[in-house]
Structures are given as structure tokens and as C-alpha cells.
Amino acid sequence: MTTTAPQVAATREAFGPTLVRLAEAGHDIVVLEGDLSASTGGKKLAAAFPERWYTVGAAEANMVSMAAGLAAAGKTVFAASFAVFLPGHCFDQVRMSVAQPHLNVKLIASHAGVSVGEDGASAQAIEDLSLVTALPGFRVLVPADAVEAAQAIWAAGTTAGPFYVRLGRPKVPVIYDERYRFEVGRADRLRDGDDVTVIACGHLVGVAIAAADALAAKGISVRVLNMSTLVPLDDEAILAAARETGAIVTAEEHLVQGGLGAAVARTLALAHPTPMEQVGVRDRYGESGRWDQVMERFGFTAAGVERAVRAVLQRKAAR
Amino acid sequence: MTSVADKTDLLALTKRIRRHIVEMTAAAQSGHPGGSLSAVEILTALYFGGVLNYDAARPDWPHRDRFVLSKGHATPLMYAVLAEAGYFSTELLATFRKLDSPLQGHTVRGRPPGVEMSAGALGMGLSFCIGQALAARLDGRDWRCYCLLGDGELNEGQNWEAAMSAAHFGLDRITVIVDRNHFQNDGPEAEILRLGDVTDKFRSFGWHAVPVDDGHDLDQVLAAFAETAEVRDRPQVIVAETVKGRGVSFMEANPAAWHGKGPSPEQLAQALAEIGA
Numbered sequence: 383m384t385t386t387a388p389q390v391a392a393t394r395e396a397f398g399p400t401l402v403r404l405a406e407a408g409h410d411i412v413v414l415e416g417d418l419s420a421s422t423g424g425k426k427l428a429a430a431f432p433e434r435w436y437t438v439g440a441a442e443a444n445m446v447s448m449a450a451g452l453a454a455a456g457k458t459v460f461a462a463s464f465a466v467f468l469p470g471h472c473f474d475q476v477r478m479s480v481a482q483p484h485l486n487v488k489l490i491a492s493h494a495g496v497s498v499g500e501d502g503a504s505a506q507a508i509e510d511l512s513l514v515t516a517l518p519g520f521r522v523l524v525p526a527d528a529v530e531a532a533q534a535i536w537a538a539g540t541t542a543g544p545f546y547v548r549l550g551r552p553k554v555p556v557i558y559d560e561r562y563r564f565e566v567g568r569a570d571r572l573r574d575g576d577d578v579t580v581i582a583c584g585h586l587v588g589v590a591i592a593a594a595d596a597l598a599a600k601g602i603s604v605r606v607l608n609m610s611t612l613v614p615l616d617d618e619a620i621l622a623a624a625r626e627t628g629a630i631v632t633a634e635e636h637l638v639q640g641g642l643g644a645a646v647a648r649t650l651a652l653a654h655p656t657p658m659e660q661v662g663v664r665d666r667y668g669e670s671g672r673w674d675q676v677m678e679r680f681g682f683t684a685a686g687v688e689r690a691v692r693a694v695l696q697r698k699a700a701r
Numbered sequence: 702m703t704s705v706a707d708k709t710d711l712l713a714l715t716k717r718i719r720r721h722i723v724e725m726t727a728a729a730q731s732g733h734p735g736g737s738l739s740a741v742e743i744l745t746a747l748y749f750g751g752v753l754n755y756d757a758a759r760p761d762w763p764h765r766d767r768f769v770l771s772k773g774h775a776t777p778l779m780y781a782v783l784a785e786a787g788y789f790s791t792e793l794l795a796t797f798r799k800l801d802s803p804l805q806g807h808t809v810r811g812r813p814p815g816v817e818m819s820a821g822a823l824g825m826g827l828s829f830c831i832g833q834a835l836a837a838r839l840d841g842r843d844w845r846c847y848c849l850l851g852d853g854e855l856n857e858g859q860n861w862e863a864a865m866s867a868a869h870f871g872l873d874r875i876t877v878i879v880d881r882n883h884f885q886n887d888g889p890e891a892e893i894l895r896l897g898d899v900t901d902k903f904r905s906f907g908w909h910a911v912p913v914d915d916g917h918d919l920d921q922v923l924a925a926f927a928e929t930a931e932v933r934d935r936p937q938v939i940v941a942e943t944v945k946g947r948g949v950s951f952m953e954a955n956p957a958a959w960h961g962k963g964p965s966p967e968q969l970a971q972a973l974a975e976i977g978a
Contacts, residue, residue, distance in 0.1 A: 412839070433839060436870075444862035447825040451832020454810075454818070455840075456763075459832075475859070478822045479829060483810040 396531035398426025416463035450479035465491035465507035495635030499673030506668030512640025526587035533564035569619035575603035579623035586633035593687035638662035657697035705751035721781035726963035729798035735959040737778035757787035760814035771826020772851035824857025853885025868907030882945035916941030
């Protein structure tokens, strides 16, 4: 008998292979890279389709407006870098060259969040979702694992209009198998439960599942929603969770303002005010360390989510 | 198709376009007359001197040459030229900057037809042209990209990222025209951020650079376009020395004051008299 270790993969690992599949399927894609193509994984396309792949140097502003020019001429354009640089280095180009004219550009932002680890604060994007969710017409995807990331990138590449896809650096547990079907704008219910709902995105989805399973053993029934699309938000799933479980925890590798938690809070406040807690970064920047240690420092662990669940359950009980 | 007017017609066009510019900014009581008037001959040569290949009846014609106004505040000039080229009626010019008009304060892609790209945040047009030119090369098309940059606009670092990039990719179907009027919003370029020798700068980036001593002399501008058309394997820049507010004496005398405001009725009357018909 053999035992298999839990399968792990980084969400960024889905980028290169999905580009190759898109090109092989005949999609008229062009990929621009900002001198980080080995890290984003996009360079895989260069071997098979060299004419569709350009590295344009560490010049993100130029890269994004170039992407707009290619898109205006009919191409489906991917522009890839680290999330601190894209949109961090070029927000005005994203706004004026892509969002306002609503061009067919897909921003692939790798190495998002504090799980970058050793590179520290300058490399750890914790504000990117605030920026891109502020752009009219932009769809924003934060896949939870490599399987969902491949499908999210495919969806971005086969759906007209601007997209932002947030990917991560470290290898994390694979949640889904190939039967999973990602759909833009639809939350996926990974655990059912009645007492409380954890709504998570990205790396925090796997963490939320671990927390839910630990809490189940302690008699607390936790629903887990993977909210991998931040825009457009699945308000229906959020409001159903609010009505049916009466308490909400959001979890994201991002500042508590401007990202998933803020969006969920808005939906709840407008339609169904509900006790809510947030797991996220509060008024500070990241720091260096092994990625799992940094995640622990920020409370991005099953224990951290569990604390938030207990806090929101107290508020629910006090109502 | 290209539009080739004879020399007399071109001169008459420059006057009509100048009239439109001052009338539009007077009616809107806002807008940017100074940096529009400085580039009138440049765009007149481009659109009506047989340079740009376009069809006003088919703004989306895939084989058209692209003109990208990177200095997106020069909308009075852009719209006046597009109206004279037949993209829409000159009557529409009176709605410039008014609510529900397609003639927005700064350019918005496709609104009105003939506007290739949104601008108004400076420094993005050349990068957009690089993407366009790469797409044309990928598809085996031979259309060209023309891009008008302001000299004040060259403050923006993205232009120099793009200058490196266009040369790196050997994009010989990109022609940039720098409207070298020596003024920017806050005052003379020499005082705000000294630009130095623009021709030398582009040459050092690997471009073919054509200085034009008088960017208001149609013959010189047309000759520069003819020279750039022959260049292979590298992008070209025409650095055209111009006068901000050209054709209106009180604007020429105080260019910094006429970057972004419209003339009063009295000033409009004087401007129209000076421009002539």
C-alpha cells in the first residue's frame, strides 16, 4: 500500500500551460512579460509560439499601454508581472489604456499577497485588489488553487474585455480536481454548514477549509464559499449565506479595506445586515520570512480563521 | 485612401482649423487652444497632404493608418481636423465639452469615430502605437502608426520606456511628431523641466530623427513625412519647432496663459480677425 502526500501546486504554475492551450486551440493571443517571465511562468509559451510572446523589459507602464494597442488591433492580450508592479507600477495605464476604453487585456498578477515570503514588504502586494476592483468594467478573479487558476485564466482568455487574475507564489494544497467547473461570477460552496459562513478567496480558501474541518470536529457547522470572482460579486450566494447561517467571516490575503471583505460588507449592509468579521491585513505592510511563517504572523492559518469564527458567533448569539 | 489637397487648399484648411479651435474653446469657455494651434500644420499635412491613409466613411477600416493623439488635451485640433476630413459635420464642433456631446474634453477612444485612443493622462500614446505596430507586423499588414507628442508631455517617463521599446523591436512603421512649442502647463519648458535636445535624445535611443526648423511651414513638414516614409528597421521622429498659440497674437505673446482656457467674446473676435478666412 502506498500513501500519497497531499498534492500541492502554486496557482502561478497554471499560467504557462494555459497560455499554450489557448494558442493551440487557435485563440489569437499575444503575451507581454515585464522581465519576470520565469517567475510568472508565462515563458512556457515562447518555446511553442515565439511570435506570440514578448518580454518588454522592466517597464510596466509601457507594457500595459502596449497591451492596449495590441488589443485594439484585435489581439487577446495577456500582460504579466508581479502584483506589486501590475497594477502597482502602472495603475494609471491600467485605468486609461485598458479600463476606460474597455480593451481586451488580461492582467496576470503573480506573487500577490504576503505569501511571497522572503522578499518582504516591497514585494508583497496587499493593496492590488483595492485598485483593480475600483475600475469600472474590470472583472477580477482570485483563484484558490492551480486547477481553478487554469480555468480562470482560460475564462479570461476566452471572454472579451479586461480581466485581472491574481496568482500566488507558494505551493499550496490543490483543492479541486478536473471535474470542477469554474464560472466567472459564481461562488463555489466547498463545505456546507448552518452556524456560520467563511467567504474566502485565493490562498485563504484552503485555510478556510482546514478551519471548517477542525471546527466541525468541535460541533460548529461552517459553510465555506470560495469567492474566486470579486467582480462581479456573487451577491446571491452571499445573501443566502447570511440568511441561512446568520454570521459571516471573510478571509483574504489583502488589506481588510478594498478587497473581498469590503465588498461582502457592502453587499450585506445594503441588503441584509449580518454580524461579520474579517481575516486580512490591518493597517501595516508585510515582512520577510519563510512564506508559511509570514502567513502565520498575519493570522492566515486555520487557527486564525477559527478565532474570527468564534468572534462572529459571539456577536450572532448576542443579537 | 489618402487625401491630397493642393497647396492653396492646405493653407485655407489651416485657417479653417484655426477658426474652429478658437470658436470651440470660446464656446466651451474651456479647452486647450495653445497646444492645438501649435500643431495645426502638422495635422493638416498628415490628414490632407497625402500622408495618412484613411477613409472617413469607414473609421474602422482595418487597413487604415492609425493616428494617435497622445497629447490628449489637443482635442480642439483633433476634432476640427476630423470634421474637415469628413468624419462628422463641422456643426457638431459647437457641442465641444457640452453634456452628451461625443466631443469630450480629452480624447475618448471611438467617441467620435476617428479617435483611435483615449488620452488626457500624458505619455501613453507611443506605447499604444508600439502594440498596434506589433499587431500589424504579426498579421503581415503594412499600415503605419503616427503619434503626436507634446514636448511638455516628454516629462513623462513612459515615453522613454516606449522610445527604447520601439527601437528595440525595430518598428519602422511608427512615426512620432513632437510638437516642440517649448511651453507646458506651468510655463516655459526651460524653467519647468529642461528637455534638452530632443532630436539627439531620440537618436541616442536608436531612432531616425528629422528636425524641422519651422513646424508651421507645410512644405517642411511634408518633406519630413516623406523622409520618414523611406526609413527601414527603425522608428522615426519628426521634431517640429512650433509656436504655442500660433496665429493668435495675444496667445503667442503669453503662451502659458493659453494652455487651458477659452477666449472671451472680444478675444474671439480679435482672434478670428487675425486668423482670417
